[in-house]
Structures are given as structure tokens and as C-alpha cells.
Amino acid sequence: xxxLSALMIFLLLFAxxxxxxxxxxxxxxxxAAEELEVCSAVHxxxxxxxxxxxxxxxxxxxxxxxxxxxxxxxxxxxxxSGGEELIVTLPxxxxxxxxxxxxNGTEYDYWVVSxxxxxxxxxxxxxxxxxxxxxIYKGRIGMLIILFLxxxxxxxxxxxxxxxxxxxxxxIAGLAAVDDAVGRATEMGKPVLYIPGIMDMDDIQTIASIVxxxxxxxxxxxxxxxxxxxxxxxxxxxxxxxxVKEAYIQVGRPDAYNKENIQxxxxxxxxxxAGVDGIxxxxxxxxxxxxxxxxxESLILAETGRSVGAIQIAGTxxxxxxxxxxxACDYTLIGEExxxxxxxxxxxxxxxxxxxxxxxxxxxxxILIVIGVVSATIGDFWSPLKSVAEFLRKLVTVN
Amino acid sequence: xxxxxxxxxxxxxGIVMILNFFIPHQPFRFLGENLQEWYMxxxxxxxxxxxxxxxxxxxxxxxxxxxxxxxxPVTIIGFLVMFVTGLIYGVTENLPFDYLFMNMVxxxxxxxxxxxxxxxxxxxxxxxxxxxxRATLLLTSAFLVMLxxxxxxxxxxxxxxxxxxxxxxxxxxxxQRAVMIGAAMGVVSTSxxxxxxxxxxxxxxxx
Numbered sequence: 043x044x045x046l047s048a049l050m051i052f053l054l055l056f057a058x059x060x061x062x063x064x065x066x067x068x069x070x071x072x073x074a075a076e077e078l079e080v081c082s083a084v085h086x087x088x089x090x091x092x093x094x095x096x097x098x099x100x101x102x103x104x105x106x107x108x109x110x111x112x113x114x115x116x117x118x119x120x121x122x123s124g125g126e127e128l129i130v131t132l133p134x135x136x137x138x139x140x141x142x143x144x145x146n147g148t149e150y151d152y153w154v155v156s157x158x159x160x161x162x163x164x165x166x167x168x169x170x171x172x173x174x175x176x177x178i179y180k181g182r183i184g185m186l187i188i189l190f191l192x193x194x195x196x197x198x199x200x201x202x203x204x205x206x207x208x209x210x211x212x213x214i215a216g217l218a219a220v221d222d223a224v225g226r227a228t229e230m231g232k233p234v235l236y237i238p239g240i241m242d243m244d245d246i247q248t249i250a251s252i253v254x255x256x257x258x259x260x261x262x263x264x265x266x267x268x269x270x271x272x273x274x275x276x277x278x279x280x281x282x283x284x285x286v287k288e289a290y291i292q293v294g295r296p297d298a299y300n301k302e303n304i305q306x307x308x309x310x311x312x313x314x315x316a317g318v319d320g321i322x323x324x325x326x327x328x329x330x331x332x333x334x335x336x337x338x339e340s341l342i343l344a345e346t347g348r349s350v351g352a353i354q355i356a357g358t359x360x361x362x363x364x365x366x367x368x369x370a371c372d373y374t375l376i377g378e379e380x381x382x383x384x385x386x387x388x389x390x391x392x393x394x395x396x397x398x399x400x401x402x403x404x405x406x407x408x409i410l411i412v413i414g415v416v417s418a419t420i421g422d423f424w425s426p427l428k429s430v431a432e433f434l435r436k437l438v439t440v441n
Numbered sequence: 442x443x444x445x446x447x448x449x450x451x452x453x454x455g456i457v458m459i460l461n462f463f464i465p466h467q468p469f470r471f472l473g474e475n476l477q478e479w480y481m482x483x484x485x486x487x488x489x490x491x492x493x494x495x496x497x498x499x500x501x502x503x504x505x506x507x508x509x510x511x512x513x514p515v516t517i518i519g520f521l522v523m524f525v526t527g528l529i530y531g532v533t534e535n536l537p538f539d540y541l542f543m544n545m546v547x548x549x550x551x552x553x554x555x556x557x558x559x560x561x562x563x564x565x566x567x568x569x570x571x572x573x574x575r576a577t578l579l580l581t582s583a584f585l586v587m588l589x590x591x592x593x594x595x596x597x598x599x600x601x602x603x604x605x606x607x608x609x610x611x612x613x614x615x616x617q618r619a620v621m622i623g624a625a626m627g628v629v630s631t632s633x634x635x636x637x638x639x640x641x642x643x644x645x646x647x648x
Contacts, residue, residue, distance in 0.1 A: 253631075
């Protein structure tokens, strides 16, 4: 009897528990959903993407804070013919999109819809935009003016050089020593090692270095000394081979050109440093040229070169590597001197004219910097000068 | 023609890239982007030239028993092992190529990099000798910067870290910017010289 009572009580409790655990009536769920809707995008803004080739509209929006998070967002677009289309589905949390498929000059209507549970939910406000192409980057007009000014100054001095006007170029010790370095290698019967940096041919310092290589190759061809050029990029190797070959032909010594002396080592930065160090230690060159773009390997190369007793001429426009070269090399071309080397070595009036033009442009910028510094400093107390400083800042800022 | 064609190509490509920088409108953007892609394609093709050169130079050394030829088999075997492993197993993580790279190539690179510390010490020893007033100035500023970097500097005098910050952020930055501005002038000048065919030494000095 007691067992029966216990069973009855258990069944009653189980039934009560089940009743409490049942889903609430449908009406209760609907009321809750009506209270909290799927949140939608708001404050949608559409505008033509600035400074582009056209066909693009930039969209920005915000999301409502209250409500259920939607599963995804759909960006809708309609054109003047009335056709509506879904252009992209984005994950929830996205607040911007660039429509790249628009036609220039067509007015489009955009809106963003929220998707939840596979159904279309609420949608944002509508925003209009007309994409168009621009003909100039407004933020680069200042740079364009500066480029024209520089080109004009350089062309003026080139013309002056061509007319025979004597142009004074200050002596650059590192470049004046090129002849001595190659001559020393010839007298000692040792090779000249030329290292064109570790970057590819799309780097302007590598291009400048290859131009100087042409000049150095002419000298080694004239003097009859061996020229070794290990490269870390295969394109640089191909270009260097052609430049050196042409230089040897120009001097009338095509027989002295040895293709194997211009070799590819590796693209790896420290692998290349190890390879060049190996060449230095084994071949013991009498002259080493380190001209181009260098990073952390600069000092490894320069110190090894020093340890083998070579005369070293280095040059780079990397400000962080210049102190290493100054400490370890006999001569260092600092920044712009690397780019001036070819003109300096050739002594051609046209090239020297371009060098003089470069110096004149530098003087112009020095004056501009001084005016800017003075204007910005005094401008805090006198507003007309502040506007001068602002103008100069705008002129030299590139966006 | 041997001179005109390369100069014409350089001029056209240079002008297109300049216009691409200032004009976003078509066709300049299209041309600018395509020229850069072409460079990537040419560079990819040139990798084979590099590999061919590497193999040619070292096999020739072995064949002719040239000076130091014994190093060449190491280079060739190293290249072939990496090449074949990558070809068979692929280059993704946790595969033999990745294992070889992480356990051989990376440590050897790190070893070379670590040598830099010793080279810096030897170069600094030479550079910091107070042989004249400029070297003495360099030595003094370097000493202040080093002292400002470590706790003992602040313990000795609390103005030393401030002196370090001033040296690094005012004279040092001014010097670096001067180099960068000068280099930028050089870049523009060199580019104009090459675009307009004034600089021709890359053609072997052809006039």
C-alpha cells in the first residue's frame, strides 16, 4: 500500500513537472517577437567613390542597437528602369560596402535589408548616388605642381649644360675614389666585387645601382680587371649581365666579358649575405662596391669586406643603414649621392645639368621648409602666417 | 632601332606610370595596373633564368674542377632536395618541405642574423674612438643613448632618459629626414633622366 502511494505521488509530481516544462502558448511567443524585432540598418548613406576610375558607389550605414541580430544583410539596388536586384549578401556586423558594378552617370537607389531565419526582415532607409569617374587625384595636385617645377628646373640646367655653360658640381669623395679602387684591384691582380643591393628591379635604388654598374664595368674592361656581380634577384642578374656585356662591347673588350661572373645566388636575405661573405673570403677582392638597397645584411657584408682588406665604396638611400656603412666602409654615398653617381662619373654636360637642376630643386625645398617652419612657429601668434603654413602643408601632403 | 626601341618603351612605360599616379580615370589606371602585373609575370619567368644560372655556374665549376669546386655539390644537392621535396609533397605546413625549411633554412638564416651583434660591436668600437671632435661628439651621444636605454641611466640622473629621447627624436629624426628628402630629389631626377632618355648608361653607354 505504501509502495502504491509512493508511486502515485511520483506520477503526480512527474505530471506536474511535465506540465510546467511544456512550451508556452503560441500567443505568448508572438507577443514577445512583436516586442523585439530583427534590428535593421539605419542612416544609410550612398556616395560616388571619390578619386576613382568610376563605376563605383560607396555605402555606409549603422545598425540598430535594439532587437534580434539578423543572420545576414542584403544590399539592394534599383536603377531608373525600376529593376531591383540583390547585389551582395554580407555577414551581420558589416557597416560598409563598395558597389563596383555600377554604370557611370546612372542614378541608383540603395537600401539594406536584414535577413533572419531565411526570411526578409526590415529594411533601411533608401539612399541615392550617381557614380562618376574623376580626372585627377585632388590630394596629389600639390605634388604635380612640384614635379612640374622640378622638371622645369632640371630641363633648364640640362639645356644650359648642352650649350656649354660650365656647371660646378662639388666633389664627392666616394665617386672620385672609383678609379682608384678599380686601379688598385688591377694592380693587385684581384677582382672587383659589385653588390647591387638585395631588392628587385622595381626599386629605384637598384636601378641607380645598375646604372653605376655600367660605369664601373667600363672601367674594369678598360683596366682589364675581373668584375664579380652576385645578385639576389634573377631579374637583376639578367639586367646586370646585359649592362656589363654592353659596357665591355663599348670599350672594345667583348672577349674579356665573362657571363659566369654575374651570378644569381638566392632571394633569401641572409642566404645572400652568407653567399656574398663566402665570395669575399674565398676571392679576396681588392675593391668592393655596395650600392643599392640594403637592410640588416649591410653591416654583415661591410664588416666582412673590411676584414679581407678591400677598399670599400658603399651607397644607399636607406637612412637606417647609412651609419653602418659610414662605420665600416672607406667611402659612403649618402642618399642623393647614390643617384648622382652616374652623372658624376660620366661628366657628360647633359647629365651634369640634370644634377645641377636637382641641386637647385633641393635649394628651393630648403627655402620652402624654412618658410614653413617660421610660418608654423610665428603663426601661433599671428594668424596670416598660420594660413601660409597651412597652404604649404596642403601643398606637400600627398593623399 | 637598337637604341630607339628600348628608349621608346622606357618613355611610354614611365609616362604611363606617372599619369597613373595623378589620374584615376581610365585608361591610365588600367594601363598602370597592367604594367605592374606584367612586371610580376616577367619576374616570375626570370626565376627560371636564375635557377638555370645557378645550376650552370656550379655544374661548370664541378666539371672543370675550378677553384673551390667542392662547395658546389653542396649547393646543387641543397637546391635539388628542396625542389624535389616541394614538388612531391607540396609547400604547406607540417609537410617535409616545411620541416626542412623550419629546421634548416630558418635556423641558418637566424645564425647569420645573430652574427650582426658581433659586427655591430666591432664597427662601434672603431666608430666610437675619440680621434677628433666629431668622433667625440658621436661617442658622447651614443653613450647617452645607451645609458638612457637601461635602468641604471635613470638611477644615475633622471634627466638621462630625457636626453636620450631628445637625441633620438630631434637631431636623429632631422638627419634622417634630410637624407630622405635628398634621396627623394634624386629619385625624381634619376627617373626623369631615364624617362626622357638623358641617362643611357643602362644601355651600355650607347649614345
